[in-house]
Amino acid sequence: MALRKVRVMGDDVLRKKCKEVKEVNERTKVLIDDMFDTMYEENGVGLAAPQVGILKRIVVIDIGDEPLVFINPVILETSGEQTGDEGCLSLPGKSGTVTRPNYVKVRAFDEEMNEFELEGTELLARAICHECDHLDGILYVDKVEGELQTTQYDEYEDFEDEFMED
Numbered sequence: 001m002a003l004r005k006v007r008v009m010g011d012d013v014l015r016k017k018c019k020e021v022k023e024v025n026e027r028t029k030v031l032i033d034d035m036f037d038t039m040y041e042e043n044g045v046g047l048a049a050p051q052v053g054i055l056k057r058i059v060v061i062d063i064g065d066e067p068l069v070f071i072n073p074v075i076l077e078t079s080g081e082q083t084g085d086e087g088c089l090s091l092p093g094k095s096g097t098v099t100r101p102n103y104v105k106v107r108a109f110d111e112e113m114n115e116f117e118l119e120g121t122e123l124l125a126r127a128i129c130h131e132c133d134h135l136d137g138i139l140y141v142d143k144v145e146g147e148l149q150t151t152q153y154d155e156y157e158d159f160e161d162e163f164m165e166d
């Protein structure tokens with residue numbers, strides 16, 4: 001198991017367009033394994049390669065059903081709408097309201113470079129849209145409705161709150 005450093009907003013790598021994957025070699029497989037390890041460690045449901053500093057079109061998602069790998073994903077079809085809270089491992093401790101399609105159909109390649117199509121609704125649809133955006137340098141803050149919320153306090157903020165009460 002190997003963890004990679006998750007890049008946070010402000011890092012230029014998150015704003016670049018990723019390159020298509022031409023072949024899956026050993027290094028690609030190690031990267032994918034590390035992306036899963038990192039995602040699970042950080043309690044995320046999805047992670048895109050640029051979030052660990054690699055400008056390749058690779059996404060991993062696990063919303064609790066099964067681990068999914070998408071190489072060179074293309075969203076073929078969307079329909080409906082869902083509005084809900086979204087977070088991102090590249091913006092720790094924050095969340096915001098984003099409207100996404102409620103259904104997506106995606107075409108991608110697996111680790112053996114076999115093409116497949118997959119349909120997702122609700123959380124899976126949201127995760128696919130969010131992670132595919134990362135491959136084009138788009139972050140959910142670009143689409144957020146209203147202000148970002150703070151979902152947890154760090155130690156400094158806790159201290160500050162206590163101080164303010166006194």
Ligand code: ZN
Pocket residue numbers: 087088089090130131134
């Ligand atoms: Zn994200």
